[in-house]
Amino acid sequence: MNFHGSEVRQRALALLRDGAKNADVARELNVPTGTVGYWLHVERSKRGECPGRHNPRCPRCDGVAFDERAYAYLLGLYLGDGHISLYSQHRSPSLMITLDDSWPGIQDEAESAMRAVLPENATCRVRKTGCHNIKVYSKHLYCLFPQHGPGRKHERPIVLEPWQQDIVDAHPWGFIRGLVHSDGCRNMNWTTRIVGGERKRYEYPRYWFTNVSVDILKLYTDTLDKLGIQWKPCTRYGKPYNISVARRESVALMDLHVGPKY
The missing domain is CATH 3.10.28.10 (Homing endonucleases)
Structure with missing residues (x-):
């Protein structure tokens, strides 16, 4: 696993504050674009800012009511076979859940959960060999899934935020x-x-x-x-x-x- 020190992170944030794009910073410092986006999100959150505020609205940033039962299910999917990534050709990060084609009903349920949690964002499916990637793009994915971070999930701590634990306690079966x-x-x-x-x-x-x-x-x-x-x-x-x-x-x-x- 490639860990990036604080000096690299601070250099990336300095370049971003000077107006550099995420992809340009990633290339210059040899850091994944998703990692740069995550660092920027954390920095803005500390200042009380949230990327993409009000366009569309975010349940965490704007206090918009959302389907917590669907979120509990989607959180389980994300912790299992999901990840958040930011590719250079897209302006927003994507949540991608990879699901086997043997279970088309689960693919439908996953996409329905995405639409229930993020009704203002479009979903899509990308065909792969023997499976489909169920995807949704949103600038607020880091807000909704704060477990995102550099590296694989099993190589870093995974702890629910208090508000997430409240939702799981309310909808444990989901x-x-x-x-x-x-x-x-x-x-x-x-x-x-x-x-x-x-x-x-x-x-x-x-x-x-x-x-x-x-x-x-x-x-x-x-x-x-x-x-x-x-x-x-x-x-x-x-x-x-x-x-x-x-x-x-x-x-x-x-x-x-x-x-x-x-």
Whole structure:
């Protein structure tokens, strides 16, 4: 992972204050354009400014009411298979959720959530091999998803802001649904037992959630705890990796509120 020191960051901010464009600063300092945009956003936020204010309006900057249930779902998707990036050919950053073509219903639900949270912004789909990138462009994505930052999510701390935690607490199943739809699944496991001297095979449903970020795993399990869902961790090379939900009562609740991918 390439970390950029404070001297590089301050040099970038100085160039931006002098009127340089994000892309020009990125090329001069050999820093990703998205990182430069993030530094600028943080700097403006500290001064009480917000890029793109009122065009269109932002739930965080302007206090505009928005669909918090849809946001809880979209937040789960973002923490799983989403990222925010800023490409030189676009003036606004984009939120992109990559979803498998095996589950077209989830692609539709993801796009609907984007439209519910950012109704003044257009969404689009970009076809890739075996999947689609569901995208929305907005200058306020850094406001709505402050977990954005340089590097991969599992290589930096992921902590919800108090206002985000309030939304997750109010709509926990939406959050769980988004996480499972991105980095989870429902499948059938099997085992054998000796009954009456004969070995019989039994099948049972199980929910899995897989993520290499310890922080994201904890957000998932903390929310499961609040919902009364029993879970077990599974490790890979001694590190947390999978969360399993297999107890009958817990699976029944997950089936009621999450269900198989579709």
